[in-house]
Amino acid sequence: MDVSIIEKEMVIPREAGDDETVVFITSPLNLDFESTMDKFVDVYEKSEESPMVIYKLKFSTLPRHNGRKLKISSPNFETLSYDLNLKAKIPLFLMIIDPNGTIGLTCFQEYRNKGNKLYLDGLYEDAKVEYQNALACDDGPEESDIAQKMEDVYNCTTSKRKADELFNDKSWIDAKHEYEKTLALNANDTHCQNRIDQCNEYVGETPRQIKGKIVDNEGNPLIGVKIEAEYLKVNKKGQIETDKNGSPKKGYKSVGTTNPDGTYAITVLNKSKFLKFSKGNVLSQEAYYYSGTTVEITNDAMDIALSGKVTIKGVSDGFVEVTKVISEGTSDIKKELK
Structure with a gap:
């Protein structure tokens, strides 16, 4: 499973005589659990708070708390084996997330994230399409940064296109200036950075x-x-x-x-x-x-x-x-x- 785990430990008052250890897991994924020390994992409560699903697990094999491996699986992901460092009566909080940020998100969030990634890759026309898709979603917020992102896409596209034309015309100094305009908005644009290096080489400004x-x-x-x-x-x-x-x-x-x-x-x-x-x-x-x-x-x-x-x-x-x-x-x- 290609996921990340964030572990938080917090003491919560428990009922007298309650020796069970509890694990709270939140994730946008549908999960199944197995334990190396227990016949089964007791998922005693499962609830949804969009876009997350909250799982509450109990382990009753006592007094041994350490050494337990929890196997977590979900369709289309590899199974994750995680060492649980449990302590009696102290709940363990885990968050399992998809690092690509495309699962369990709202329609607006999903398209916005896709647009952001394409933007950082310098694929401005493709990013524009995803931002437009985000605006078409019904679950988008009343106010968002999409308008600013669309403006950045336009400015990057314009300066990059102009820079390429100047570069092809061997106007190295002016081309470099236009590429720098794009990098001011998106420092991750490798095409512009590589072209600036070439301009420096041709003009001899290094x-x-x-x-x-x-x-x-x-x-x-x-x-x-x-x-x-x-x-x-x-x-x-x-x-x-x-x-x-x-x-x-x-x-x-x-x-x-x-x-x-x-x-x-x-x-x-x-x-x-x-x-x-x-x-x-x-x-x-x-x-x-x-x-x-x-x-x-x-x-x-x-x-x-x-x-x-x-x-x-x-x-x-x-x-x-x-x-x-x-x-x-x-x-x-x-x-x-x-």
Whole structure:
């Protein structure tokens, strides 16, 4: 039997000399009972309080209370074997229910529950039919939440349909926005969530954090190194721009600079495959500059070394280039004419 049992223990005054143990069972199902310790189970009272049936059972095998298994059966369900932990003169309350919530309910409750399940599964048109069936039931309450649920169905259907159209048109950003409208009403809609993940993948909006340190070739930290990340160019409609060969157009955007100790921590998009590192010139009588570099993003921790150069003004036949990396305090700089 595919059921759940809720056990409650409560002391109820009993008549003097009454040593029998009583079990009260409520269920929307029609039940039959057997006991492993008794020749029969005395169902001394059965009553109905829609949608539940109340069974009152007695067990007269005394003084043994523990060790008894109660077998509960009902048509179309597997038989349930339940250990009864009984105590003399203390009634035991059990509730046996159908976890699907479709048995023993009123017409209104049954169709409403079916509609709710379909709604959570993202089957909005089917949910709408069940909600309409619930409204047609004669036993429905004067006031219910069906009107609000029908409005939610309409809004989810509208935004989901629009989102699918935008998605098929490759308008990823607008499609994502419409899918988010549906998820705001039904967070269980896996279709919308999966499509949002796809939109993020196509547009490259899934964030990724990368950390590292930038130094010169002698290991000295470099401050103020500009860091740029690759991105896919997207037009105003959210569509990825392509060149004449159909390849996505790419560019670079600034995502940060290094700290005084040369470290950095940046957030890039998952579609960013490359980073650019560059440091501006340091102008004085000798102008120091560092060769920029473009590196592929291979992991979330990347340390980079930049090569440094110096040019000296006033040389008639061109600048003098220093091939040795500049580092503070270095005096043996090798100079070569261009």
